[in-house]
Amino acid sequence: MSLRHALIGLLAEEPASGWDLSRRFESVLGGVWPAGHPQIYLELRRLEQDGLIEVESEGPRRRKAYRVTGAGLAEVRRWLTSVEVDHTLRLEPLLRSVFFWLMTPEELATHLDREAAYFHALAAKYRELAAAKDRGEFGQSPQTRSLRVAAEAGVRLNQALGEWADWAKGNPPER
Amino acid sequence: MSLRHALIGLLAEEPASGWDLSRRFESVLGGVWPAGHPQIYLELRRLEQDGLIEVESEGPRRRKAYRVTGAGLAEVRRWLTSVEVDHTLRLEPLLRSVFFWLMTPEELATHLDREAAYFHALAAKYRELAAAKDRGEFGQSPQTRSLRVAAEAGVRLNQALGEWADWAKGNPPER
DNA sequence: AACTAACATGTCAAGACGAACATGTCGCGG
DNA sequence: CCGCGACATGTTCGTCTTGACATGTTAGTT
Numbered sequence: 334m335s336l337r338h339a340l341i342g343l344l345a346e347e348p349a350s351g352w353d354l355s356r357r358f359e360s361v362l363g364g365v366w367p368a369g370h371p372q373i374y375l376e377l378r379r380l381e382q383d384g385l386i387e388v389e390s391e392g393p394r395r396r397k398a399y400r401v402t403g404a405g406l407a408e409v410r411r412w413l414t415s416v417e418v419d420h421t422l423r424l425e426p427l428l429r430s431v432f433f434w435l436m437t438p439e440e441l442a443t444h445l446d447r448e449a450a451y452f453h454a455l456a457a458k459y460r461e462l463a464a465a466k467d468r469g470e471f472g473q474s475p476q477t478r479s480l481r482v483a484a485e486a487g488v489r490l491n492q493a494l495g496e497w498a499d500w501a502k503g504n505p506p507e508r
Numbered sequence: 509m510s511l512r513h514a515l516i517g518l519l520a521e522e523p524a525s526g527w528d529l530s531r532r533f534e535s536v537l538g539g540v541w542p543a544g545h546p547q548i549y550l551e552l553r554r555l556e557q558d559g560l561i562e563v564e565s566e567g568p569r570r571r572k573a574y575r576v577t578g579a580g581l582a583e584v585r586r587w588l589t590s591v592e593v594d595h596t597l598r599l600e601p602l603l604r605s606v607f608f609w610l611m612t613p614e615e616l617a618t619h620l621d622r623e624a625a626y627f628h629a630l631a632a633k634y635r636e637l638a639a640a641k642d643r644g645e646f647g648q649s650p651q652t653r654s655l656r657v658a659a660e661a662g663v664r665l666n667q668a669l670g671e672w673a674d675w676a677k678g679n680p681p682e683r
Numbered sequence: 684a685a686c687t688a689a690c691a692t693g694t695c696a697a698g699a700c701g702a703a704c705a706t707g708t709c710g711c712g713g
Numbered sequence: 714c715c716g717c718g719a720c721a722t723g724t725t726c727g728t729c730t731t732g733a734c735a736t737g738t739t740a741g742t743t
Contacts, residue, residue: 335600336699342607352721365602369701374723394708394721409607414615418601420626422665425510425594427540430658432517432588434650435581440589451595475609478681483605485679486672490597493668497661504660506653509729527691544731549693569691569738 335419336368336376338412341385341405346476348389348400351377361480364455364487380405426494434506445502452495459487510594511543511551513587516560516580521651523564523575526552536655539662555580601669609681620677627670634662 339362343354354377355370362368377399380386385405389398401409426448433441463484471477514537518529529552530545537543552574555561560580564573576584601623608616638659646652 334699335603339603339606342610345607345610350721351723355721362603362606365597365599365606367596367598367700370721371702371723371725372700374721392721395723396721406610410610413604413607413611414619418604418623418626420601421542421598422540423542423596423598424540425596427658427661427665428510428514428537429588429593430661431514431537431540431654432520432584433657434654435517435520435585436588444589448593451593475681479606479609482608482676482679482681483602485675486602486605486669489668489672489675490602490665493664494661497664500660500664501657504657506650506657511729525691526693530691542730545691546693546695546732547730549691567691570693571691 335366336372337380338409339366339368340373340376340380341401341409344386344399344401345406345409348398350392350396350398352396353398365483430501433501438505438507441505442502445498449495449498449502452491452498456488456491456495459484459491463488510541511547512555513584514541514543515548515551515555516576516584519561519574519576520581520584523573525567525571525573527571528573540658605676608676613680613682616680617677620673624670624673624677627666627673631663631666631670634659634666638663 339358340354343349343357343361349357351370351374355368355373358366358368358373377386381388381399385402385408386399387402389400391397429444436444463481465471466477466481466484471480514533515529518524518532518536524532526545526549530543530548533541533543533548552561556563556574560577560583561574562577564575566572604619611619638656640646641652641656641659646655
């Protein structure tokens with residue numbers, strides 16, 4: 334159900350079409366909240382029905398740009414401040430770690446190498462993004478600064494996971 | 509689809525009933541892969557149909573204990589070694605951080621305090637669990653050692669998130 | 684003998700989600 | 714002016730996942 338609020342939140346920045354939102358989801362939120370375009374178009378129609386967003390303009394190719402309404406803005410703010418945070422984490426790499434004992438030491442070593450490389454690379458990507466923002470490459474708007482905070486989470490999270498994989502290599506379940 | 513493999517993996521440790529698995533899911537895997545009992549019972553029946561697990565014994569209260577078959581064991585191992593890891597992460601607290609600019613500084617400060625407290629507390633819980641395992645309180649089986657590795661991830665992940673929340677308090681989007 | 688908490692297994696409905704399919708438009712290079 | 718790639722919007726189907734409801738058992742208590 335967070336998709337709903339994420340869409341309103343993105344629209345609060347600036348009006349956008351389903352297609353725009355789909356791409357922004359992929360680039361901005363893909364790392365923390367994946368959503369395909371079918372879901373997005375569906376939810377946009379629901380949001381419009383509920384009066385939380387409205388059509389701002391219709392462009393070429395049936396393009397419809399949406400804008401947030403007062404009710405919509407109030408609803409995101411209510412979500413941000415009054416709705417309990419859902420801390421549910423679902424991470425397959427960690428699920429797998431519970432079953433490392435079913436792998437041979439060689440298989441495990443290969444696996445952990447790959448995982449460590451993946452996480453360190455992602456951490457580097459976020460580090461770069463954060464540095465670019467610190468250089469002011471995306472302006473200094475509050476939205477950009479929020480993304481800077483989110484990027485910091487990307488850095489720290491993936492850094493931690495990469496270091497965990499490194500640590501696991503030195504502390505395999507079969508010692 | 510990982511539920512399937514997680515269930516076989518748990519059964520590879522020792523035979524168990526749907527109820528047992530449900531509780532083990534909550535205690536062992538609840539932090540990384542939530543699953544309610546309806547899913548578990550459903551999936552167990554499917555797994556039995558597919559010959560990956562079989563009924564080991566029937567006890568009181570319609571209790572059916574399942575045991576992994578050779579095909580089942582082969583299937584988890586195939587999953588662990590040959591199926592691409594799904595790195596999808598979905599974490600609402602991070603999604604929210606993209607929209608911090610919609611909160612007042614006061615609301616944000618309160619929110620970040622709560623989040624930091626939550627993550628630090630969880631990290632402490634995992635740290636304790638890891639320490640208990642290091643003291644040998646759960647034996648030294650390969651399974652226990654795998655759980656030790658998973659617990660280490662819990663420590664590092666939540667530690668990182670707690671520190672991130674602390675950092676965000678000092679670097680709010682509205683400076 | 685009645686009660687209750689914990690055990691144990693399930694169904695059902697609704698919603699979320701993803702993969703694949705379908706349709707049409709605009710701009711541009713050839 | 715033809716064709717192609719990127720743009721843009723949608724549907725459909727099957728699976729996953731959750732919450733709510735339903736049913737019955739066993740052990741222990743009162």
